[in-house]
Amino acid sequence: MNTPTPPYPSEAPSCSPWIQQLPPDSGPQRLGADTAADVAIVGAGIAGVATSFFTLRSTAQSVLLLERNQAGHGASGHNAGQLATYFERPLCELVEEYGFEGAIAAQKAFDDSHELLDLMIAESGADVRVDRFEGKMGMFTLNHLEVHLRNNLLRLRGGLRVEACVVSEEAEFLGEIPAEFTPLYTVVPQARICALLDSPSDRYRAVLFSWKGCANSALLTHQVLGYLQRHYPERFRYVDRTPVQRIVLNTADATLEAGTHKVKAGRVVLCTNGFTDHVVVNSQGEPLGSADARWVKGNIGYMAAFVETEQREPDALSFIRNTEIGGANPYVYVTRRPHELADRTATLTCMGGPERPLAPSEQYDPGTPFPGQMLSEMDSQIRPLAQPKRPAGTAYEYTWHGLMGYTQGSIRRIGVEPCNPVLLYNLGCNGVGFLPSVCGGERVSRILAGEQLAPSIFDPK
Ligand SMILES: Cc1cc2nc3c(=O)[nH]c(=O)nc-3n(C[C@H](O)[C@H](O)[C@H](O)COP(=O)(O)OP(=O)(O)OC[C@H]3O[C@@H](n4cnc5c(N)ncnc54)[C@H](O)[C@@H]3O)c2cc1C
Structure with a gap:
């Protein structure tokens, strides 16, 4: 991004609306003594809590959930909160790399995680607000359109929900769209495109x-966590402000050094979003590829939001910005949702898209002030769309x-560590990780229940 116009102070506070909606902190719940559990789950974001939920639900095993900081204060408290089921790579590319069956099965698993989320909410009695709607993505090149229509063709062949598409009758490339895609889009007046994207611009x-x-x-993380503590007092325990520094994997169990104590666990599930400031040692064979710090690539995503007093329908709009998929500055996005004020319901409009890579030696801190320059850029470039x-x-x-956390290949890691099955993963958001964390939690619980799952593109390599 460049050419900012309006000046903001050089630094703004980092203040997430999601953290602000959490109940007051009830104080530390540290690990006070050495302990043991059938399953130790590391990280209490949405992935760790969903993994705990499904494991307790579908096995008789005891679960210890360990959090370094506070539940929900990681990426789960600093995101855009959209429920999305796409991969950061086009489905057609996944089909090419993993084959039709594997890629379609993975896409279906993500699509189906809407139902898993509903199940988790219904059973836990969580009253977090969930809005559902059709999101819209604006495109302006034939390249993007063709890729998404090809994805839809694959969805159709795979029996998945097909995403509707409309193309402007004024699109310069209208006559060049390959005939195989004709059943997958409708031609509409440009005014319809502008209305859908809520933008007067003819670019899209x-x-x-x-x-x-x-x-x-x-908030969902907190509410489900509270339910697990109430519902499974004998089998579930949560500790926070307890960093896991070291995990030693043995043949049939593991020892975790957590805070000042040791935990013996039959299995360990890493739900750390992929960032390892802990050490994992495999005492029974080859060193793990994932044991080195930062085996996922970190990207810091920036968000800004404003409150509109007018009540608007919830919506998610994204605007493609590069001309070719894979190019720089992929897209910016806007989410609108109802926002409770003291005396009425207003609208919270969130803007996102800008990212920067985390430097190899950089320690990320969500409390670091928000750069004013970034805010100026977002205000001049995304606000007109929002x-x-x-x-x-x-x-x-x-x-x-x-x-x-971006994994190599941008596929979430869900499953058993090949060098030692005591260790499992549910991590690597690759930009879209809310529903995929829930999907991963359910999949991990089936592995822990002893189910033999068919090979998947999510399997750790
Ligand atoms: C700006 C931004 C926008 C996003 N927007 C969306 C979106 O709109 N839709 C979407 O689907 N996804 C989005 N995501 C991604 C999504 O938020 C994440 O995938 C998801 O919240 C990850 O959940 P998690 O539980 O894996 O990670 P986290 O919420 O980060 O939780 C991991 C937890 O592990 C703990 N931990 C780490 N190491 C240790 C250790 N050694 N010992 C103990 N605890 C440890 C951390 O303290 C943390 O609490 C966005 C992310 C960002 C940053």
């Missing part, structure tokens, strides 16, 4: 719809950032 020529939603994943009527340079109620 096509819109892809996808089933989406939004929720506060930090709310063109909002004057440039107006103050933002919330600015925050969070850390995303």
Whole structure:
């Protein structure tokens, strides 16, 4: 991003609306003595809590959930909170790399995780607000359109939900769209494209719809955690402010050094979003590829949000910015959701998209102030798409950032460590990790229950 216009102070506070909605901290619940559990789950974000939920539900095993900081204060408290089920790579590319069956099965697992989320909410009695709607993505090149139509063709062949698509009758490339895609889109007036994207600009020529939603994943994490503590007092324990520094994997169990104590566990599941400031030692064979710090690549994502007094329908809009998939500055996005004020319901409009890589030696801290330069850039470039009527340079109620973990190949790791099956993973958001964390939690629970799962593209290598 460049050419910022309105100046903001050089630093703004990092303040996430999701963390603000959490109940007051009830104080540390540290590990006070050496202990043992059938399963130790490391990390209490949405992935760790979902993994605990499904494991307790579908096995008779005891679970100890260990959190270094506080539940929901990691990426789960610093995201955009969209319920999305796409991969960071086009489905057609996954089909090429992993084959039709494997890629479609993985896409189906992500699509189906909407139902897993609903199940977790219903059973836990969580009252976190969840909005569901069709998100819209604006495209302006034939390249993007063709890739998404090809994905849809594969979805159709795989029996998955097909995403509707509309193309402007004024699109310069209308006559060049290959005939095989004709059943997959409808031609509409340009005014319809503008209305769908809520933008007067004629730049965007096509819109892809996808089933989406939004929720506060930090609040959900808290509410489900509270349910697990109440519902499974004999089999579930949660400790926070307890960093896991070292995990030694043996033949049939593991020892964790957590805070000042030791934990013996039959299995260990890493739900750390991929960032390892802990050491994993395999005492029974080859050193693990994942044992080195940062085996996922970190990207810091920046978000800004403002409150609109007018009540607007919940929505998620994304705007492609590069001309070729894989190019720099892929997209910016806007999420609108109802926002409770003291006396009425307003609208919280969140803007996101800008990212920067975490430097190899950089220690990420979500409390680091938000750069004013970034806010200026977002205000000049994303705000006109989010709310063109909002004057440039107006103050933002919330600015925050969070850390995303990208695995090599951008596929979430869900499953058993090949060098030692005592260790399992549910991590690596690759930009989209809310529903995939829930999907991963359920999959891991089936492995822990002893189910033999068919090979999957999620299997750790
Ligand atoms: C800016 C931004 C926007 C995003 N937007 C979306 C979106 O709209 N939709 C979507 O699907 N995804 C989105 N994501 C990704 C999504 O938020 C994450 O995938 C998801 O929250 C990850 O959950 P998690 O539980 O794996 O990680 P986290 O929430 O980060 O939880 C991991 C936990 O592990 C703990 N931990 C780590 N190491 C240790 C240790 N050694 N000992 C003890 N505890 C440890 C951490 O303290 C942390 O609490 C976004 C992410 C960011 C940063």
